Amino acid sequence: MTWLIIISMAAVVFVSRHLLLEPKIPIRLSKNTLTFLSYSAPAVLTAILAPIVFVPEGELSISLYNPYLTCALVATVLAYVTRNTLLTTVLSMGLFFFLYSP
């Protein structure tokens, strides 16, 4: 069963990446579809990260004592100001492990 999941997921992922690179596919995605898809990266990535940050132990935690939240805020500011991926991730993760470890 696990292998079936792995292989079918791999097929879904590969097709989504490869399909529109094929010259034989006569794609004419409508302008509306393309506009809708243009929001998929921010929407999906946010939907994955938000529960990690706001609901770390299965309960809503909007508090400065939640290291996930404080470090995510720091990461957001760093990303906005520096636009530098490595700096943003390394500094915010460093802060997180500093705050998180007892």
Add this chain to the structure above:
Amino acid sequence: MSTTQSITIPSSKMKSFLSGALAVMPLTIAVIPWGILAGSFALEIGLTAIESQAMSAIIFAGSAQLVALGMIKAGIGIGSILITTLLITSRHLLYAMAMRSQISPLPLKWRLGLGFLLTDELFAISNQAHSGDMASQHQFDRWYALGGGLTFYIGWNIATFLGIVAGQSIDNLGELGLDFAIAATFIAIVVPTVKKPSILVCVLVSLTLAVVCAVFAIQAGLLIAAISGMAAGMAYAKLTNEGAATDTPCA
């Protein structure tokens, strides 16, 4: 003439390959904790070491892998897992669309190879090369993309392997807070893409609904939040005529 070419072309290929590898290095380093998490989490929910490594080697999609593992752990069926995977991976349709003019004229092996390697990270460095270097603005370099894509693939798989090895020797690796690495990486990718008010609306709606669904333990939360966010962003853009006012191409 022909001899000079046969000497210079390979070295310029190698140079492009290496500069692609260098460009993706920061993102590869950033993804290490996340890869460790993917490997150890897979073991934790009962996959074998080979299955855990195969997820990274064959699927090669970090967010889809982690979300699927969570669903397997919750005992959710393969149909729901595949629909969720389709939603998470649908952004690659857009990346492929944006790179279609550059990659579709290449031979089949290049289309298959670069298609397999097309991740958020490869898309990000390919665009950096375009905006940063005016001279090569319209010149897509297949070796640069291959260097970047392959380096990231190897990095992701080594990190997964480390997670599998560590997961076998350390208990509760998931409780070390490695999941923050996912949040940090995605924040670093999402924040710079918020260039229009409609994208901010999309992000805020998606964020709010994802949190609400998580609080109430609604399993389709990711789907609900992401689709609502996309619809809200699009509706906002339509209502305010945003596209007409600031028509910035995304690629």
